[in-house]
Amino acid sequence: MAARGVDSAVVLGLVAAGGAVGASARYAVGAALPGLWGTLAANVSGSLLLGFLLYEALRTDRLGDRTRTLLATGVLSSYTTYSTFAVETALAAPVVGAAYLLGSYGLGIGAALVGRDVAARVDPRPDREVEV
């Protein structure tokens, strides 16, 4: 039980450290690209990187559990945000909000698909086809 407690503390520490880095990176992107564009840029680039990372992790054994927790659950999930996206959509003029919603979904999901395909090219072994 003590070892499990230490393991949990390590996981929480990795998530917290990753969260600090991811939120800071999003803040920096928002400072460079004010308004809706900053959130869009973070959400799309984060979806690309997370798609690559998670599919790469599924295909190969190169990524350990702790690295995945730090980078996926910590950094990349915190780098992107749904709450800011939802509030910005609600506050925008209707036409802008609709375009922002559809654009974020199209580009974000498309970016995750690109990340998945890049992971497949990095490791093209057919026996590594991902079972999901």
Next chain:
Amino acid sequence: MSPLTALGAVPDPALVAAGGAGGAVGRYLVGSAVDRGGSFPLGTLTVNVVGSFLLGLLTFLPVGGDVSLFVGTGACGAFTTFSSFSVATVQLWDGGERGRAVAFVAANTLLAGGAVALAAVLAGAS
């Protein structure tokens, strides 16, 4: 005035980083509590809806400045996630769960949008 006025001495990026650490841990804990091996990403949906409600309250009340950076940009921003939303949608679709993929996108949109609207009503915005 507010006890959080003391945060004024803390640089903005540090507020965002500290909030982000807390938000990410909150997302991990809520996500692991809610996701118990189901094939629907209920954890991601839950944090996105709850986080959108909280950020809505913060926005419409409105709370500004340092609290907004710490709780809004940092904690609510990191508590919710768009990248997991995108990737979970792709994984559901790839797995042949196309109806669930569409339902997941619709549920995030409608419930998070509804949560923001509810926050606006509760905060007295109109």
